Amino acid sequence: MNDNHDIDTAPPLITGRCTLVGAGPGDPELLTVKAVKAIQAATVLLVDDLVNDQILAYARADARIVYVGKRGGCKSTPQAFIERLMITAVREGETVVRLKGGDPFIFGRGGEEVQHLREAGIECAVVNGITAGLAAATALGVPLTHRDHAQGVVFVTGHAKTGAGAGEDPTDWRALAATAYNARLTLVIYMGVAGAGHIERELLQGLPGDTPVAVIQHASLPQQRHIATTLDRLHRGIAEAGLASPAVIVVGDVLRGLAAAALPLDAKQFGT
Structure with a gap:
């Protein structure tokens, strides 16, 4: 058996993690406690356009915040690019929060993102938010x-x-x-x-x-x-x-x- 070959073809070790977090309709006081905890733990936040900036006050001071705005009728960050960012950051060992307006699973493309993460060997947690x-x-x-x-x-x-x-x-x-x-x-x-x-x-x-x-x-x-x-x-x-x-x-x-x-x-x- 060629041990070197086995090592070369082994899948990459996943050291980071990812959570889709619903930021709710806009009012920061409508965040869930679980959402706040996830935001506080994140080292990288990928933030949708409709997320209230006041919510980012819960982020740690050294967190990297990346705005990936998506709004109908306006120029938007391509979905495939967002998914690549998520996968890359998790593989680099980051604690990633994909912060989405409303609820991730109601017209938030959360299902698509979870699917792509799983195909990359990454399990993803989801925190619901109050939908608009x-x-x-x-x-x-x-x-x-x-x-x-x-x-x-x-x-x-x-x-x-x-x-x-x-x-x-x-x-x-x-x-x-x-x-x-x-x-x-x-x-x-x-x-x-x-x-x-x-x-x-x-x-x-x-x-x-x-x-x-x-x-x-x-x-x-x-x-x-x-x-x-x-x-x-x-x-x-x-x-x-x-x-x-x-x-x-x-x-x-x-x-x-x-x-x-x-x-x-x-x-x-x-x-x-």
Whole structure:
């Protein structure tokens, strides 16, 4: 047996570790204790664009912070490059935290990153964060489910995967609208502002025009803004208010409770 050959072909020893950490919707006080501990232990942090800078105050003074911003409609760090950075740093013995806005496993590409790490022989821990869709509804004082109004909730992206054909939308909004109507579901749409006109037209094929809708920008942050309107005015309302990403669109009867909240809303708009 050739011992030298066995040594030469042995896989590299993994001495570092990696954790995907959800930074939540923006408010630093919404971090979990486990997230704070992971950030404090990191020697390298790969930070998404939407992560509040105040959260980085928990990082150790000698930690290397690398900004790998990813935001719809803007120039972004390629996903493959981020994954190479993670793998390289772990192999160099670093304690890596991939710090992501919201929750890593809800439209955060966390599943893709875990898969690539495992293919490289690296196991990865995940720390959940409060997802923006939940925080947005809570910021308005309404639930996403309610025994009288919604028996479930659907989280869906309004942003097609990069590389889809021109005009192609992988989401069957008409079928989703029909299901939401028949099963009494709340729809929570991420990254849907840019395509709000198309989403409105398609959802109206299965939902009434007076279905309550809210659009919440910068949920949980001091600069939070929102509108409350109806489905047939969704695109117009966004344009008139000048809302932009990052924002979440909530569709469903749970929003009828907004009329009872201390918010500048027109109760008649929701038929109450």
